[in-house]
Amino acid sequence: MARDEYRPEDLYTGPIDLPLLHELDNDTSEPDTPEISYDEQRYPARPRRLRPRDNLRSGRVRRIATDPRTANGSNPSYVEWLVRQSMLKDADVLARQLSGQPSMWRNPYARPDARRAIATSDVWFTAYPISLITRPGQSFLAALGDDALWSAFERVGITAIHTGPVKRAGGIAGWLETPSVDGHFDRISTAIDSAFGTEEEFRALCDTADSHGGSIIDDIVPGHTGKGADFRLAEMGFKDYPGIYHMVEILEEDWALLPDVPDDVDSVNLDPATEHELAERGYIIGALQRVIFYTPGVKETNWSATAPVLGPDGVTRRWVYLHYFKQGQPSINWLDPTFAGMRLVIGDALHSLGDLGTSALRLDANGFLGVEKSAEGLPAWSEGHPLSHAANHIIAGMVRKVGGFTFQELNLTIEDIRDTGAVGADLSYDFIGRPGYHHALATGRTDFLRLALTSSLELGVQPVQLVHGLQNHDELTYELIHWATRHAEEEYRFRGREITGSDLAELVRAELTESLTGTADFNRVFTQNGIACTTTSLIAAARGAARLDDVTEADIPAIRDAHLLLCAYNAWQPGVFALSGWDLVGMLTVPAAQVADLIASGDTRWIERGAHDLLDVDPKATRSAAGMPRGRSLYGSLPAQLGNPGSFASRLSDIIELRRRHGIATATQVDVPQVAHAGMLVLVHRLDDGVPNADAPLQVTVLNFADEPVEGTVRSKQLARRSEVRDAATDEVIGHVDDLQSFTVSLPAYGGVFLLLEPGEPDEDEDPIG
Numbered sequence: 001m002a003r004d005e006y007r008p009e010d011l012y013t014g015p016i017d018l019p020l021l022h023e024l025d026n027d028t029s030e031p032d033t034p035e036i037s038y039d040e041q042r043y044p045a046r047p048r049r050l051r052p053r054d055n056l057r058s059g060r061v062r063r064i065a066t067d068p069r070t071a072n073g074s075n076p077s078y079v080e081w082l083v084r085q086s087m088l089k090d091a092d093v094l095a096r097q098l099s100g101q102p103s104m105w106r107n108p109y110a111r112p113d114a115r116r117a118i119a120t121s122d123v124w125f126t127a128y129p130i131s132l133i134t135r136p137g138q139s140f141l142a143a144l145g146d147d148a149l150w151s152a153f154e155r156v157g158i159t160a161i162h163t164g165p166v167k168r169a170g171g172i173a174g175w176l177e178t179p180s181v182d183g184h185f186d187r188i189s190t191a192i193d194s195a196f197g198t199e200e201e202f203r204a205l206c207d208t209a210d211s212h213g214g215s216i217i218d219d220i221v222p223g224h225t226g227k228g229a230d231f232r233l234a235e236m237g238f239k240d241y242p243g244i245y246h247m248v249e250i251l252e253e254d255w256a257l258l259p260d261v262p263d264d265v266d267s268v269n270l271d272p273a274t275e276h277e278l279a280e281r282g283y284i285i286g287a288l289q290r291v292i293f294y295t296p297g298v299k300e301t302n303w304s305a306t307a308p309v310l311g312p313d314g315v316t317r318r319w320v321y322l323h324y325f326k327q328g329q330p331s332i333n334w335l336d337p338t339f340a341g342m343r344l345v346i347g348d349a350l351h352s353l354g355d356l357g358t359s360a361l362r363l364d365a366n367g368f369l370g371v372e373k374s375a376e377g378l379p380a381w382s383e384g385h386p387l388s389h390a391a392n393h394i395i396a397g398m399v400r401k402v403g404g405f406t407f408q409e410l411n412l413t414i415e416d417i418r419d420t421g422a423v424g425a426d427l428s429y430d431f432i433g434r435p436g437y438h439h440a441l442a443t444g445r446t447d448f449l450r451l452a453l454t455s456s457l458e459l460g461v462q463p464v465q466l467v468h469g470l471q472n473h474d475e476l477t478y479e480l481i482h483w484a485t486r487h488a489e490e491e492y493r494f495r496g497r498e499i500t501g502s503d504l505a506e507l508v509r510a511e512l513t514e515s516l517t518g519t520a521d522f523n524r525v526f527t528q529n530g531i532a533c534t535t536t537s538l539i540a541a542a543r544g545a546a547r548l549d550d551v552t553e554a555d556i557p558a559i560r561d562a563h564l565l566l567c568a569y570n571a572w573q574p575g576v577f578a579l580s581g582w583d584l585v586g587m588l589t590v591p592a593a594q595v596a597d598l599i600a601s602g603d604t605r606w607i608e609r610g611a612h613d614l615l616d617v618d619p620k621a622t623r624s625a626a627g628m629p630r631g632r633s634l635y636g637s638l639p640a641q642l643g644n645p646g647s648f649a650s651r652l653s654d655i656i657e658l659r660r661r662h663g664i665a666t667a668t669q670v671d672v673p674q675v676a677h678a679g680m681l682v683l684v685h686r687l688d689d690g691v692p693n694a695d696a697p698l699q700v701t702v703l704n705f706a707d708e709p710v711e712g713t714v715r716s717k718q719l720a721r722r723s724e725v726r727d728a729a730t731d732e733v734i735g736h737v738d739d740l741q742s743f744t745v746s747l748p749a750y751g752g753v754f755l756l757l758e759p760g761e762p763d764e765d766e767d768p769i770g
Contacts, residue, residue: 071174073236073311082172082229088244088340090190091347098350098402109400114465114575115666115690117405117426120359121160121215122665123571123656124578125153128473129164129196130626132581133613140625141166141197145205148615150212152638156649157656161209162217162362162578164473166196167348171227171328173266180226181328185364187221188228190351195626199356206357215359217407218352222345222395223365224329227266230344231330235319236311243338246322246331246371248283250305255318257281261307267327268305270320275301284320285373288382292325299327302382324368324382334369334391342391346398353404361399363408363425366392367416384416392424400426407467407576413482414459421465427576430466432456435478435530437569439508440705441562442515442542446681447495448508453672453683455482463669464574464690470566470583475530475605476538478512480505516541522548522589524604532604534582535563536634537589543707548588548632556634558707560586560648561750565703567652568752571659572701573683574667581612585641586634586648594629614638658728658754663687664699673716679706680747684718698723698757704747715742722760727753736760 071078083089098104127144134143143149144161153159168189169180180186184193192199206216225231225244233241237249250258257277259268270278272287279286288302304327306319322331332341352358370387374380396406407427410417417428433456436449456463483492483501491498499507516523516531520541523533533541539562540551551559563586571577581587590610592599598606610631611624615638622630635641641649659665664685671684681703688696698718704710723737735743737757745753 073238073309074314076312078175079233079236079238079312081175082233083238085189085191086229086233086241087188087190087225087348088230088241088344090351091343094347094350094355095343098354104401107401107403109397112396112421112424112426112465113400113405114426117360117407118464118576118665120405121217122576122660123158124160124162124217124467124576125158125584126162126469126472126578126580127164128580128609129166131473131609131611131624131628133611133618133621133624133630135617138617139197139201140195141192141201141205143617145201145208146615147208147211149638150208150214152615152642152649153214154212155642156584156638156653157660159214160217160359161205161214163205163219165219165221165364166192166202168193168228169226172229172232178227181326185219185221186224186226186326186329187348188226188230190348202356216357217360217362218356218358219362219364220345220349220352220395221364222332222334222391223324223368224331225344227328227330234330235306235309235317237315237317238312240338240340242319243336243340244332244344245341246333247319248321250278250283250318250320252318254281254283255308258305258318258320261305266307267321269299269327270301270303270305272300274305275303278303278320284322285371285380287379288324288371289379290383322371324365331368331371334387342394345395349395349399350402353399353402358404360405360407363392363395363406366395366408366424367410367412367420384412389420389423392420396424396426411477411479411481413486414456414461415486417465418459418461421461427467428465430463430468430575431477432461432466432482433463434469435476435480435508435512437566437705438476438478438538439512440679440681441539441566442512444706445678446675446705447678448504449681450672450675451492451494453669457669457672462574464666467576467578468570468573469578470570471535471580471608472578473580473605473609475526475532475608476512476516477530478509479529480508519544519546521546522591522607524592524599524607526604527602532589532606532608534587534589534608534610534631535566536586537608539563540588548591551588551634556586558750559634560651562707563648564651564655565705565750565752568655568701568754569681569703571655572664572752572754574665574669574685576665577656577659581614582608582610582631584614584638584649584652585612585636587612587631588634590629590631616640654729662699662728662754662756663689666690667699670698671716671718673714676712676714677704677706677710679704679708679710680712681705682714682716684716686718699728700725700755700757701752702745702747702755703752704750707749709746709748709751711744711746713742713744715740717741719743719757720759723757724760726756726758728756729754 068077129140165184167187168191169184169186171178192202209216230244234245261268278284291302293299302322303320308316308318310316323329324331334341349361367388369391370385371380371382399406406425408425409429410420411431421428432452436452440446440449484505488502490501522537523531523541526532536559539559545551587610589607592607595606611628635648638649641647666689667685667687670686673682675682683701685699686696687699719737719741721737721739724733725735725743726733737743
């Protein structure tokens with residue numbers, strides 16, 4: 001691994017040296033589609049040697065002898081060693097095992113099916129390996145496979161665990177492996193990383209989950225790999241391996257154009273001038289629409305040049321390769337004639353599903369799978385490209401073909417989520433309502449949340465297609481891509497006045513920042529993406545706490561009630577409900593001083609990733625096995641909570657039980673009406689399991705995001721007059737729908753009710769037209 005691909009301060013070094021986890025899940029923005037594509041321009045004049053047809057073939061083959069200890073292409077033993085651990089080799093072997101088998105034709109696969117995915121598992125636990133406190137000597141995977149944990153999950157109502165990436169990641173330098181530069185999302189192998197456990201423990205985890213009626217969700221990374229065996233073989237020009245990546249061989253007479261690569265690194269990022277010159281000479285497609293993680297002098301473009309690399313044919317080559325993210329994450333080429341990149345990714349997916357036993361896969365960075373030269377003077381088309389849609393369709397179709405499903409974290413506009421979801425992943429992470437409900441809790445007003453939800457319905461994204469999550473390892477994202485980009489100039493009616501999308505996004509971000517970090521010193525802004533906080537620290541800040549010590553035992557009941565309100569919001573609507581260990585035990589953020597070395601580079605999210613002990617297996621532990629400091633838990637372990645009917649976990653199980661009993665996870669949302677009080681939110685659903693049926697019963701979720709009791713009227717054109725309104729939790733009739741298609745409801749601070757409407761007898765004098 002080259003030193004310039006990671007910095008020591010980016011890594012936490014504890015008893016076990018584990019790297020940062022994923023930083024890039026939500027770092028996407030609305031692409032600007034080029035006005036005119038490259039094929040609409042005349043092919044620019046250039047030297048004949050650089051024209052495509054003159055470079056489709058290369059017949060250079062030369063063999064040389066070498067020292068058997070040498071770590072380069074001249075050593076057949078080294079090349080063979082790399083091939084044995086390459087992902088492409090594993091993919092080819094696995095493909096031959098599955099090809100022609102009847103199991104490949106038993107499942108529908110052409111179209112996404114959110115409800116089928118939800119039927120597999122509708123309440124997920126999102127794990128974070130380095131923050132879980134385990135029994136002394138116990139691995140992360142063994143801890144997740146603990147029968148006692150699954151028994152507790154079963155009582156709460158959790159039916160799936162999303163493990164996060166646990167396969168080997170990072171790179172290879174010579175004969176040695178180097179650390180991950182991106183939290184194990186720079187995968188280099190299909191093998192499980194020993195830092196997390198073994199393949200046997202992973203399979204045992206899947207078996208334990210199955211015995212409790214649950215399932216396991218893994219990750220694949222279709223956009224890039226790490227610099228492992230596959231990339232090292234690609235640099236050597238070995239067989240199909242260069243076809244895995246967006247990499248171009250630079251002719252030796254043009255090496256002078258490339259930057260020198262110091263001995264202690266293996267590549268150097270191109271500056272914009274070099275990027276432009278190489279594009280002008282026809283080597284690369286040039287600048288992309290944006291440079292993610294732009295840092296002057298470090299990453300100024302999305303292209304890097306390799307050092308000279310000797311291949312098995314005796315030829316020394318230099319390459320320029322694309323990486324959307326870090327230098328250690330070379331981008332996969334989905335449209336190379338060898339289709340090697342596609343084979344690698346599909347093989348990795350099939351390994352997780354067919355060999356390890358998972359039921360589903362999260363697609364990481366799946367919006368960056370197509371790239372194409374644009375018209376002269378315009379940046380290359382790299383976001384919103386049709387090839388991304390096609391590649392996602394292939395990945396998701398293959399997963400469905402073997403009986404699994406996929407979900408994506410695509411933080412783009414509602415239209416992009418809709419269009420990608422129409423052909424690709426079965427489910428999408430909810431970047432629509434998530435910042436909205438945080439804003440509602442922080443301000444006590446649901447106006448922006450209601451706007452987000454109604455916009456989603458109007459643009460064709462039903463909540464059943466989404467994974468509605470509480471805290472995960474990432475920040476509270478408030479980029480608000482939908483309003484800040486494509487709809488920046490569109491005007492919306494908000495708080496009694498017209499406001500543009502860009503101004504709306506700025507206003508919401510400002511209100512969130514002020515409420516959550518203006519006074520509270522325990523939450524932090526994270527770059528331009530959002531705010532680093534836990535769910536309980538968000539609530540504490542919204543309630544006026546300035547320091548962690550200000551949160552006392554007397555504050556816990558109100559924090560717990562607000563936390564349960566957010567659970568009800570996410571659980572009492574169609575779609576998947578997801579939560580983390582930090583939610584289950586009520587973790588506050590870790591004092592910044594305890595993770596000072598981790599946040600020194602600006603990644604403030606480490607304050608929200610405190611170590612936690614779900615089962616109280618090591619009460620004296622002050623850190624996780626990976627070295628993360630233990631945070632403060634407001635609710636206690638799951639066993640202790642489940643023994644107390646008034647605890648967070650016990651009341652959460654009641655929320656989930658109502659969700660399951662009435663099948664709201666697969667229902668259809670039909671209205672998000674206006675409300676009588678600024679803190680109220682009303683969601684109207686038809687319990688039809690996705691089958692249009694006007695006679696299906698209606699369900700109404702009514703929530704109060706204010707910290708004071710409210711009484712208000714619920715009014716919706718979907719409500720049938722004379723219907724009986726029943727509280728599903730108590731079976732008590734609380735009223736009837738009147739002639740104005742409304743009824744009254746009273747809620748305590750942070751309260752919520754799950755209501756069922758049962759048609760009543762119509763009055764004999766009622767006007768049939770209404």
